[in-house]
Amino acid sequence: MRNVAIRNWVIGxxxxxxxxxxxxxxxxxxxxxxxxxxETILIRFQELWLFDHFQSDVLLSLGNLFxxxxxxxxxxxxxxxxxxxxxxxxxxxxxxxxxxxxIPPVALVPIFISLIGFxxxxxxxxxxxxALFPTMIATVDGIRSVSNDLMDVARVYRLSRKxxxxxxxxxxxMPQIFSGLQVSLQVAFIVMIxxxxxxxxxxxxxMTLLAQQSFMTADMWAGxxxxxxIGFLVNILFSLLKRKVLxxxxxxxxxxxxx
Amino acid sequence: xxxTIPLALAAVLSMTLAACGGGSGPAAAPAADxxxxxxxxxxxxxxxxGIRLAADKGYFKEQGLNVEIxxxxxxxxxxxxxxxxxxxxTYTPSIPLLNALxxxxxxxxxxxxxxxxxxxxxxxxxxxxxxxxxxxxxASAINRPKDLEGKSVSVPARKAQLEVTVSKLVKDxxxxxxxxxxxxxxxxxxxxxxxxxxxxxxxxxxxxxxxxAAEGNRLLASPGVEFFEQGAxxxxxxxxxTVKSKEKALEGFKAAIYKANAYANGHVDEAQQLSAEITKxxxxxxxxxxVNYWPEEVRLEDIERANKNLADLGFLSAPVxxxxxVIFGK
Numbered sequence: 001m002r003n004v005a006i007r008n009w010v011i012g013x014x015x016x017x018x019x020x021x022x023x024x025x026x027x028x029x030x031x032x033x034x035x036x037x038x039e040t041i042l043i044r045f046q047e048l049w050l051f052d053h054f055q056s057d058v059l060l061s062l063g064n065l066f067x068x069x070x071x072x073x074x075x076x077x078x079x080x081x082x083x084x085x086x087x088x089x090x091x092x093x094x095x096x097x098x099x100x101x102x103i104p105p106v107a108l109v110p111i112f113i114s115l116i117g118f119x120x121x122x123x124x125x126x127x128x129x130x131a132l133f134p135t136m137i138a139t140v141d142g143i144r145s146v147s148n149d150l151m152d153v154a155r156v157y158r159l160s161r162k163x164x165x166x167x168x169x170x171x172x173x174m175p176q177i178f179s180g181l182q183v184s185l186q187v188a189f190i191v192m193i194x195x196x197x198x199x200x201x202x203x204x205x206x207m208t209l210l211a212q213q214s215f216m217t218a219d220m221w222a223g224x225x226x227x228x229x230i231g232f233l234v235n236i237l238f239s240l241l242k243r244k245v246l247x248x249x250x251x252x253x254x255x256x257x258x259x
Numbered sequence: 260x261x262x263t264i265p266l267a268l269a270a271v272l273s274m275t276l277a278a279c280g281g282g283s284g285p286a287a288a289p290a291a292d293x294x295x296x297x298x299x300x301x302x303x304x305x306x307x308x309g310i311r312l313a314a315d316k317g318y319f320k321e322q323g324l325n326v327e328i329x330x331x332x333x334x335x336x337x338x339x340x341x342x343x344x345x346x347x348x349t350y351t352p353s354i355p356l357l358n359a360l361x362x363x364x365x366x367x368x369x370x371x372x373x374x375x376x377x378x379x380x381x382x383x384x385x386x387x388x389x390x391x392x393x394x395x396x397x398a399s400a401i402n403r404p405k406d407l408e409g410k411s412v413s414v415p416a417r418k419a420q421l422e423v424t425v426s427k428l429v430k431d432x433x434x435x436x437x438x439x440x441x442x443x444x445x446x447x448x449x450x451x452x453x454x455x456x457x458x459x460x461x462x463x464x465x466x467x468x469x470x471x472a473a474e475g476n477r478l479l480a481s482p483g484v485e486f487f488e489q490g491a492x493x494x495x496x497x498x499x500x501t502v503k504s505k506e507k508a509l510e511g512f513k514a515a516i517y518k519a520n521a522y523a524n525g526h527v528d529e530a531q532q533l534s535a536e537i538t539k540x541x542x543x544x545x546x547x548x549x550v551n552y553w554p555e556e557v558r559l560e561d562i563e564r565a566n567k568n569l570a571d572l573g574f575l576s577a578p579v580x581x582x583x584x585v586i587f588g589k
Contacts, residue, residue: 033364034339113448117457198443201417206443213335213355214418215362 036218045222053207061192061203062230064120068127069188073181076132080139080177081165097133105130105187106194118199123192130191131184138180142173175249178242185238189231204230294323295508299495300331300340300349305390305465305534305545306373306493307350309553312533313519322511333416338364342498347505348512351496353487353565354420361579365499368562369509369587370516371491371554379552380488389481390549392468393425394453395460397477404480405434410459413442413449418574421462424482426572431485436572450474466540469548486568490561491554502587509587520553527551557586 024038049058082089083097105126112122146169154168193205201210208223243250301307310328313319319326329346331337337349338359350372359366379388386392393412395401401410407429414421426436442458446467453461454474462482463471472478483492495516497509523530527550534551535542562581570578 031363033362034342110445110448113444114451118442118444118448118452198445198448200440200442210417213333213416215335215338215359215364217362 033215034217036221040218041221041225044218045225048207048219048222049226057203057207058226058230061196061205064123064127064195064203065188065192065234068124068192069131069185071124071128072131072184072188073135075128076135076180076184077139077177079132080136081143081169083136084140084143085165085169097136101133101137105191109195109198113198122199123195123203126195127188127191131188134183134187135177135180138176138183139173142176142180143169145176146172171248175246178246182235182238182242185234189234193227294320294325295505295511296325296327297348297505297508297512298327298329298346300329300337300346302333302337302350303330303537305531305538305540306551306553307537308530308533308551309372309516309520309523310495311537312523312530313515315533316519316522318515318518319512322508322515324508324511324515326512334419335359338366338496341496341501342366344498344500347501348495348497348509350493352420352493353491353562354423354569356494356496357562357566357569357575357579358418360581360585361575366496366585367499367502367587368494368557368585369497369502370495370513371520371557372493372495372516373551374491374493374554374561375484375487375489376552377489380484385481385484386468386478386549388549388552389484390465390468390551391421391424391462391481391483392471393428393460393462393479393482394468394471394476395479396453396456397475399459399477401460401479404428404432407460408434408438409440411440411442411457413444413452413458413461415443415446415449415462415464417441417443421464421482423569423572423574424486425462425480426574427486427568428480428482430572465548466538466544469544473544473547487561487565490564491557492565494557497587513588517555520555523551523553524555557589559586559589562586 020038027035027037028039030037079093083093084090108129109122109126112126116122116125150168150172151164154164159168192203193208196203196205197209201207204223204226208220208227211217211219211223299310301310307328310326314326314328331340331346331349334349334351334355335358337346338351338355340346341349342359342364348369356366356368375388379385382388393404401407404425407425412425414425416422422441426439429436429439442452444452444458444461446463449458449461449463450467450471452458453471453476460479461471461476468478495512497505502509530551530553531545532542534540535545538545559581562585563578566575566578566581569575
């Protein structure tokens, strides 16, 4: 059991390292303008992001990402609860939700521009709206799958509506809500980049796009690399948070498996 | 957590594979009937009437060519596709071409696609020759390019033709282009933002220049012709590998295009009809804007003028050293 864990860890970290090494050596003498040596890319990475454009572009993008994601998370869970618990609300907005979620969020960016301009609000709105649906739908599913036994017990104990929502339904739906949040986070990341294609050219996505269009390929690769690294780190952070919040659930699952 | 590792792996792997893939274009292989196929990327603007005429009038066929035209997203994407051999030729204005050459992307100019007649910049009605325009609201306090300092100005893309040409206007007028707040907007958003006052000025390309004027905006300047003065601007460009493998076909392409360009200049009404079809614009809007000009040669001095201007404005750290054979067949 222990050995398997170590082996998995070695495979998990070793393979990216090997691939990076392969990239380094294979690209070392490249003269192809579109595929510069990894060394050049890393030098530009350091020059651009550590820390020349860190505050003006990296923090700006991440700020939009987290603000949009936070709005999506709160609104998504709240609307999800309303939809699942209040039938008239469900009848009212269910068709609308399924209509809206089918539209690629990136396609909405031009509409937002005409409605609210192309400043930070547009970017945050696009991110929030796109990231809303996975969380909301997961919340609805999570609440609907709460077992009737649990609700019966809550009724027997004469829990108030508020107690039922916050002490029974929310924790019970939490594992599914978190799966929804994880998908929302990925969607938010994509829309963060897409929303920077228009408006003032600030942000990681905008800088990477500009580098691509002016054939500064090393800068472009540096931007892609940064996006990859940020995506990776954000995912790790999210997993840590999830493990903390859902520790009771992960523990109970482990117990159930062991039994 | 464990699920994220394969994803990261896939990303690195695909990057590595992409890094390994070389850019070898398809070799010239005439089909059974002796015709060679050339794939050409255009951006779907009014001056595409030139290449459309070459196809419609059979000029390509006369040269033993089968030309497949496809629409590309923007000139840099077309240049990347042409360099890698995905397409044989692409349309690009001289500025993206110079940007690419400055980064050692091996490209050759095959023929002229559009531009300005000699002496165009000395004419009275610049907006009749320049299909680009800088527009402000009718009542705007902006009365000269220098007034753009501190104002927001829309451009279709950063560091591309419109930003460069408007920068020159600002600088020539004694202003500092670095103080302009450039906003990237697609043409229809730009026009809407100009009308609603979200941007102070919009730099537009036909047919949006005419649309903006028709909606009551004021033309402040014609940045294209003031920057380039005369000669070829839009160019048909091929990757150096394609030039090696399809030299004869490209000679045919050049001959057919110049025949079509001459025809277009002589039959402006017919060409404008095609422009209206290509850009899906009412014919009267096309006719109210600039009249396209299709040059019949590319002169090195015209390219060098743009090159020098780019360096003067700081878009290039120094003018690109153009290879002697950068213009095909010269």
